[in-house]
Amino acid sequence: MARATRKIEILHAASKIVSERGIFNLTLEATAIEAGVSKGGLLYHFPSKEALVKGMVDHLAENYRDKIAASVAESTKEKGKWIQSYADVTFNNPYPNKEMHAGLLAAKAVNSDLLDPIRDLYNEWQIQIEQDGIDPVKATIIRLATDGIWLSELFDIHHLGEQRKEEVYLKLKNWIDE
Amino acid sequence: MARATRKIEILHAASKIVSERGIFNLTLEATAIEAGVSKGGLLYHFPSKEALVKGMVDHLAENYRDKIAASVAESTKEKGKWIQSYADVTFNNPYPNKEMHAGLLAAKAVNSDLLDPIRDLYNEWQIQIEQDGIDPVKATIIRLATDGIWLSELFDIHHLGEQRKEEVYLKLKNWIDE
């Protein structure tokens, strides 16, 4: 069993630990146990803790990029398909977001430079969003509002009710097409 | 010297360390040195690391609440003064934001329950914002967009240019009065 799978299992285990137990509990041993690997096995794949966190970030950046790209490719709109896809994925996809949160927090804690792949991602998206056929300021506001949802989920600070969240989502959506 | 001042100096020192060196470098010793106090002295004021982080969060929550309240009190608008104040303070006040970032990250790392004062704050604001005389969905979107700015500053992920940021700010502002 396990080809490139093991590596990814380890990454999931690490994310899970960060999400559920916090960054201070992301130790090599805990990660190994959670992933069902020996410590030696973990270090075989990721030779240091920093490498592990880098793995987390790289992996989720790749995933997120694919997700958005797939949504864009599916879209039949001429205008606003990037911002629309960004909002769709972020509002409706709890899965990659959870991993994103864990990865961001871990990277910020361990070494901010590890966030570079995320920065690249954001820069790419911002460019697409601004060239998306709608007013760039409006598009930027929609992106920021979407990020706001993200922030509140990241810190579990203030969850809008499902209904209000839906209303916000619909209003943003309508605004794109306006 | 030092009445209640010392405590606050220690809190600033802790925030500074988190901002500049990351959470893993927030040790009692480092904080003591940064604040110019001995470790024993620090532990006199904050008997544990968790107490220190709790101190950070409580302090910044109080500060932020005051800042917004002051801005609201100054406002002469009848409609939308809460959301306007929230946007104003967040867009234009780099200082409390920096401390907020540090406090949030530290609390999230040490013990998520420490974020409760922030949750209370957000709940209060959301109530005010929704009763602010403008469409609550619109007001919520403005709040979220403002939080989006915050997120990008927190992780240093994507800084809008000053000009675009200003355009966003103005558009949101106009939207409130529309």
Place this chain on the structure above:
DNA sequence: GAAAAAAAACCGTCCAGGTAGTATAGTGAA
């Protein structure tokens, strides 16, 4: 208002426990 007592605000060291990373010897599958 000075001396004495008490409380507050510190200082600096020590230690048990935990952690990243190294080392090494071995195993089963392809």
Place this chain on the structure above:
DNA sequence: TTCACTATACTACCTGGACGGTTTTTTTTC
């Protein structure tokens, strides 16, 4: 034989917190 691990032991280091002082400030008493 190589790859992808397991299992265990070990080192070197760091950190939270306890603890036992000491100094400064405040309060009380005479």
